[in-house]
Amino acid sequence: MKRYILVAILALMTLVGCKVGEGTERDPNGSKKMLWHRVYSSVYSAYYYGNFAVYSDIVLSNNKEALEVMKESFLLSDNYSVNVFEDKVVLRENISTYTYTEYTIETKGKRLEEGGVWVLYSERYTTKGSTKKLVGTFIGKEGEKGAFSYKHTQSDAVVNCDMSYLYSSNNSIDVTVSCAGKEDGKGYVIDFVTNLQAPLIFKNGKLCEGEIDITYKDSSNSVIHAFTTEVVGAASSPYRIDDIVIYK
């Protein structure tokens, strides 16, 4: 009997240890995901304002069917509204009761395919007044329907884009983005460029196709990461971009 008790004690002694905390997920693509998110944030900002230019151009084209399709993908909630004037298009984003931002594209009544040069301003209104700043410039390509270039600056990142849009008969507006950009951060540099053969394509506001080459260098200009992100599916939202890419 005593022997059994002692054996039981010895067995219990091996079971005292236990897990006290969960570790983190092992993800071999962790750094690539971080870089893709970082680059996509800059590219999406440029695309968003470019999409506003697409909206404005469709307004000037008087294509009501295309405009209805565009409203659905561009005006994401009731907080957004668009007012059209003879020489400008104004997008209003309501942030709170007394705060809102207005984005104004001065079209001067000239379409992009006519070589129009549009300037985008943003003006933020609060109870203390308003502040206006230049966001970017869209340069239309004369003779090319729906094509333009745009330079966007966000924080430390600069993105130069060539964009074009196409309204197809199946009620889809495809926006094609070819871009190259650079983020100069503290102790690092990120360079990115879309593949010429596979530019980024947004269908009705959702990223569906494309490849983008990303290079990350440290402060000594040594390349730490260099890879290609390929979009293989349609994103369900602008934020669910991990599910639709593979890293090469």
Add this chain to the structure above:
Amino acid sequence: MKRLRLLLFTLLIVGTVSAQQRTVEHNPEDNTVKITRVIPKRVDMHDFRVGVGTGSFVTGLFLDRFLMPGTEVDYENKTSDRFDQNLAQADTYLTDAYFTGVYSLSYTYHSRRWFQFGATATFAAVTQSRRNSIDNSKIEDRSDYAVAVMPTARFVYLYREKVQLYSSVSLGVVFSEEVVPWVDFTLIGCTFGRKLFGFAELGCGIGGFGRIGIGYRFDAARKGKK
């Protein structure tokens, strides 16, 4: 009859005291029984024990990840606001944190029936590491260790050959990130067995809340001692 009752009562009391030396002399002339009990004051035995204990609140004071592993892990995974520093950790991951239990080794000398003294050493750890996500190589050891060395005084309430009940107090130092003086209590403990015995204790301190183990006791060499 009165003497018989007295005899039976005496036998009942002294019968349970098995560790005592008892002689019974019967005098047929006057039909009396003389019972002599010799209770040695000194015991003169050694015992060695090895045991293991659960964690306790005190364990958490010395092993950071014992009580708050979740917040520690989340915080540590994103160490700074700098993108480049966070990116350097993005290809790494933290393993699960495991608590080993509190292992103890002790020696005690039984000097009196009611008092024993000796020393105890304990070891406890929470193990965790940071590894490379690509090749699973270890990058950083994030384990915490605590080693305690303490002289021990044990007070025995019930001293029998097969069973003992006791409490003890230990006062020594704990070696962890710093060297800290600390105290450990065994609130109530029990051993069962003669030479090879098992023990179970409830305590508070570095040794853990619940403790079990096995030990071995043997007579000390006696020369001229009673």
